[in-house]
Amino acid sequence: MTPRHRSLLPAGLTHANLTRRISDLVLHRPSPPGWWIALVICSLLTLMLLVTMSVLFSHGVGIFGLNIPVAWGLPIVNTIWWIGIAHAGTLISAVLLLTRQPWRASINRFAEAMAMFAIVCAGMYPLLHLGRPELFYYLLPYPDTMDLWPQWRSPLVWDFFAITMYLLFTALFLYMSLLPDLATLRDRATRRVGQYGYAILALGWRGSATHWARYEKATLILAALATPIVVTVTGIISLDLSVSIVPGYHFTIFPPYFVAGALFSGFSTVALLAVLLRSLFGLRDLVTDTHLDYLGRMMLFFGLIVAYAYTQEMFTAWYSGEDYYRHVYVDRWTGPYAPAWWSMIVCNVVLVQLLWFRRVRRHGPAMLCLALTSNLGMWLERFQIVFTSTHADYQPANWDVNWPTVWDWAAYLGSLGLFGLLLLLFVRLMPLISMHDMRALIARQREERDDG
Amino acid sequence: MAPLFRRRANSLAVVILVGILALLMAISVFAYVVYRSPYQTDVGYAPAQPVPFSHQHHVGGLGLDCRYCHSGAETSDVAGLPPTLTCMTCHSQEWLNAEMLSPVRQSLANRTPLRWTRVHDLPDYTYFSHRAHVNNGVGCESCHGRVDRMPMTFQAKPLTMQWCLDCHRNPSPHLRPPEKITAMGYSPRRDGIAGERLIKRYRIHPDTLLECATCHR
Numbered sequence: 151m152t153p154r155h156r157s158l159l160p161a162g163l164t165h166a167n168l169t170r171r172i173s174d175l176v177l178h179r180p181s182p183p184g185w186w187i188a189l190v191i192c193s194l195l196t197l198m199l200l201v202t203m204s205v206l207f208s209h210g211v212g213i214f215g216l217n218i219p220v221a222w223g224l225p226i227v228n229t230i231w232w233i234g235i236a237h238a239g240t241l242i243s244a245v246l247l248l249t250r251q252p253w254r255a256s257i258n259r260f261a262e263a264m265a266m267f268a269i270v271c272a273g274m275y276p277l278l279h280l281g282r283p284e285l286f287y288y289l290l291p292y293p294d295t296m297d298l299w300p301q302w303r304s305p306l307v308w309d310f311f312a313i314t315m316y317l318l319f320t321a322l323f324l325y326m327s328l329l330p331d332l333a334t335l336r337d338r339a340t341r342r343v344g345q346y347g348y349a350i351l352a353l354g355w356r357g358s359a360t361h362w363a364r365y366e367k368a369t370l371i372l373a374a375l376a377t378p379i380v381v382t383v384t385g386i387i388s389l390d391l392s393v394s395i396v397p398g399y400h401f402t403i404f405p406p407y408f409v410a411g412a413l414f415s416g417f418s419t420v421a422l423l424a425v426l427l428r429s430l431f432g433l434r435d436l437v438t439d440t441h442l443d444y445l446g447r448m449m450l451f452f453g454l455i456v457a458y459a460y461t462q463e464m465f466t467a468w469y470s471g472e473d474y475y476r477h478v479y480v481d482r483w484t485g486p487y488a489p490a491w492w493s494m495i496v497c498n499v500v501l502v503q504l505l506w507f508r509r510v511r512r513h514g515p516a517m518l519c520l521a522l523t524s525n526l527g528m529w530l531e532r533f534q535i536v537f538t539s540t541h542a543d544y545q546p547a548n549w550d551v552n553w554p555t556v557w558d559w560a561a562y563l564g565s566l567g568l569f570g571l572l573l574l575l576f577v578r579l580m581p582l583i584s585m586h587d588m589r590a591l592i593a594r595q596r597e598e599r600d601d602g
Numbered sequence: 603m604a605p606l607f608r609r610r611a612n613s614l615a616v617v618i619l620v621g622i623l624a625l626l627m628a629i630s631v632f633a634y635v636v637y638r639s640p641y642q643t644d645v646g647y648a649p650a651q652p653v654p655f656s657h658q659h660h661v662g663g664l665g666l667d668c669r670y671c672h673s674g675a676e677t678s679d680v681a682g683l684p685p686t687l688t689c690m691t692c693h694s695q696e697w698l699n700a701e702m703l704s705p706v707r708q709s710l711a712n713r714t715p716l717r718w719t720r721v722h723d724l725p726d727y728t729y730f731s732h733r734a735h736v737n738n739g740v741g742c743e744s745c746h747g748r749v750d751r752m753p754m755t756f757q758a759k760p761l762t763m764q765w766c767l768d769c770h771r772n773p774s775p776h777l778r779p780p781e782k783i784t785a786m787g788y789s790p791r792r793d794g795i796a797g798e799r800l801i802k803r804y805r806i807h808p809d810t811l812l813e814c815a816t817c818h819r
Contacts, residue, residue, distance in 0.1 A: 293634060296767075
């Protein structure tokens with residue numbers, strides 16, 4: 151282990167005081183005032199989402215700004231955006247585990263939780279977006295009296311399976327990695343409710359060598375399974391667009407382009423949560439500036455891939471020689487949605503260049519701002535892909551614009567509230583830093599010191 | 603520290619896990635059975651009618667042809683219900699004072715049609731043409747069952763999409779020659795001409811039977 155890695159851990163951190171600090175956060179320390187304020191705001195936004203859903207179910211999708219050239223509006227934009235955010239959680243928990251990166255230890259827990267709740271938000275929209283949401287189960291291959299299977303050639307069916315599998319997988323991975331920590335909480339809880347609650351969730355974990363051996367093996371298997379998920383889920387969602395022949399959707403570059411965009415927004419969100427949570431719960435010595443530095447590098451790397459994809463997309467449109475493909479681009483730069491395109495370029499291409507500087511990457515507030523602009527930029531990217539491609543395609547007679555209505559925005563902001571609410575509850579009920587991963591890191595560092 | 607749970611809890615955990623699985627399977631099986639049961643499909647549905655008309659008596663007993671009353675079957679999408687005058691071809695001579703038939707006589711006197719209750723009710727998003735079926739070898743019995751044995755008319759078949767597709771996917775075993783369309787108790791498989799020959803004679807192209815727009819227009 152190089153000295154650089156050692157800076158991930160504060161001096162004098164032992165198994166005992168780390169475990170006490172993290173478990174006390176859950177079991178004994180009262181919630182900080184910032185937590186309560188955030189909880190109230192997020193609950194109100196969630197309430198707004200529930201109201202929107204009730205209005206949607208009673209009035210139908212007409213309350214959204216959908217119309218016929220632009221039949222996919224904000225709900226699809228939000229789905230792609232949320233599922234993208236989820237991806238960094240999976241990458242951190244799986245790929246960084248397999249590649250044995252020590253800096254994942256203190257951020258993997260809330261990254262996984264973020265992934266879990268982002269998928270919940272992502273999975274909600276396709277169902278809300280259905281004209282008859284109560285019939286969503288038609289996507290399942292079940293023995294129905296219509297004797298019909300889902301249309302296996304439709305990417306919407308692939309999408310359904312991809313999101314469902316991703317949700318199940320992420321829940322499993324999150325729960326697996328929580329098991330040893332739940333047992334710790336069970337042993338340290340002083341109240342009956344906590345003891346029994348955590349005991350039931352811990353599934354009888356006693357921390358025996360057999361348990362740990364099995365745990366390690368299961369985690370590795372799950373991580374190996376998860377690695378392809380990182381590329382396939384958003385890849386499949388991008389096929390919803392690129393399998394169609396709509397100019398602006400129909401690009402072979404879409405799957406890798408969407409995956410890079412997903413990881414870009416995902417790492418931005420992890421950085422955002424890292425900055426917020428560490429200052430909220432006083433964990434600056436565990437989630438260090440070095441962690442932010444690594445996250446910043448990841449953001450920069452995937453941001454550059456996204457910028458490259460933009461150039462390739464434009465090149466493909468020009469090189470295709472097709473009037474309609476070229477027009478989509480001219481329309482993106484000058485048409486009714488041009489502000490979205492240029493803001494996206496500022497957020498995703500221009501501002502990201504600040505991450506070349508080490509001082510920016512290690513500066514909490516700067517990272518917070520860049521995380522926000524990157525997420526905004528990625529949202530705008532999905533917005534302009536979904537909207538500009540369909541609003542003016544092959545039939546000029548059908549051209550029309552779609553402006554999101556107040557309900558579109560309520561559904562979007564509401565999902566932010568739902569995400570925040572779930573995350574806030576999670577960090578109060580579960581340890582927001584993986585105690586067993588941190589203990590392993592401390593042990594490795596100590597071995598290193600003894601050897602050297 | 604005393605253990606939180608007693609030994610029993612281990613078995614309880616297993617029971618709960620197995621119970622959840624069993625419950626899910628039970629719900630699936632229950633849903634499967636209910637969705638195919640007469641409760642859902644209305645097989646056997648025999649609503650009360652203004653006149654207790656017996657197909658058993660008129661078809662099985664007297665041997666009336668279906669088309670005598672349902673005259674639109676060959677020429678129209680709907681087979682149609684007979685006007686009261688059709689009833690009166692016989693009932694102006696027969697059973698003149700029968701109490702059972704008083705709604706028919708009133709209908710004639712007041713010139714208001716009888717209001718029968720529909721037995722075979724397809725969803726509004728399906729398009730079914732009697733003409734297309736009757737002129738292409740599908741017998742009345744195939745969808746309506748043995749009406750010659752129905753004292754009160756009831757729904758004999760489930761009318762689910764699966765049931766429609768059973769025949770649309772493989773029509774030949776169900777086809778009859780033109781003279782047997784209205785015959786009751788005729789088995790296309792056993793009694794008649796081979797389906798492969800009929801499918802050629804009627805010039806049926808099975809592929810077109812499976813287009814969505816064949817039934818959903």
